[in-house]
Amino acid sequence: MNTKHRAREIYARLKRRYPAPAPALDWSDAWELLVATVLAAQCTDERVNKVTPVLFAHWPDIASLAEADVAEVADVVRSTGFFRNKAKNLKASANRIIEVYGGEVPRTMADLITLPGVARKTANIVLSNAFGVFEGIAVDTHVKRLAFRLGLTKNIDPVRIEKDLMPLYPRETWGEINHFLVYFGREVCPARSPRCGSCELDDLCPKHGVKA
Known part of the structure; x- marks a missing residue:
């Protein structure tokens, strides 16, 4: 499976897990x-x-x-x-x-x-x-870690990671991708002790020998 197909499958699975993603921060404007x-x-x-x-x-x-x-x-x-x-x-x-x-x-x-x-x-x-304007993908520590672990980028610089991720997903999903990877990074794939045994992305993850 090439990177773009893997990226789309990751999106599909995380969309099922998080059908209505939104920022964890409270805000009204x-x-x-x-x-x-x-x-x-x-x-x-x-x-x-x-x-x-x-x-x-x-x-x-x-x-x-x-x-x-x-x-x-x-x-x-x-x-x-x-x-x-x-x-x-x-x-x-x-x-x-x-x-x-x-x-x-x-x-x-x-x-x-x-x-x-x-x-x-x-x-x-x-x-x-x-x-509702999509000029890029927000790359925080969770997005950075998961994008690298999942083989969606080989870079560690957030700006370069963003440039690697953007062509993999339709523009209208760029906001969701950030939410998905942040949530999943917190719940399943933290920096230490990722829960690979219960990870629905495990078969898509080129994790052998890969550390974020």
Whole structure:
């Protein structure tokens, strides 16, 4: 089975396992999703989901966060790790969105990645989930690990992995692919002690001698 056929079979099986994929982060609009995704760097989604209600209670929109005291924001997001840098980036992003984009979260990759703290992964998550726009595939640690383990890429750089994955799947499924691999990476194929004996992708996995 060549790589493209294996990729499509992986998609089909994970689609059956996860018929209605969605981000594990709680959000109600593009700004909330952007903030949550920035906070999720080096932090669990569960922790972020506990922090964001407090954050948005203090600063409910882009304009209010742009005017916030960055030290106060840092104190609220402290438990997500790297809190000073995250707070600085969120405030700076809010200001840029107001000054450059008329107070609306931009809807293109080129514009989103100009926001402080926003790289391709975050931009892809916001675009696909909030706007239904597919410019790429978000590659986080789970996607990186599983794409390599499943033989869908030989690269370890997230940007190159994204470029390897995109031709393997129809554009309209790019958002789902991220969700599928994140969920499966957490539930079945973690970094340590993958549960190969109960893995429905086991027969598709060229795992012998392969480590992510």
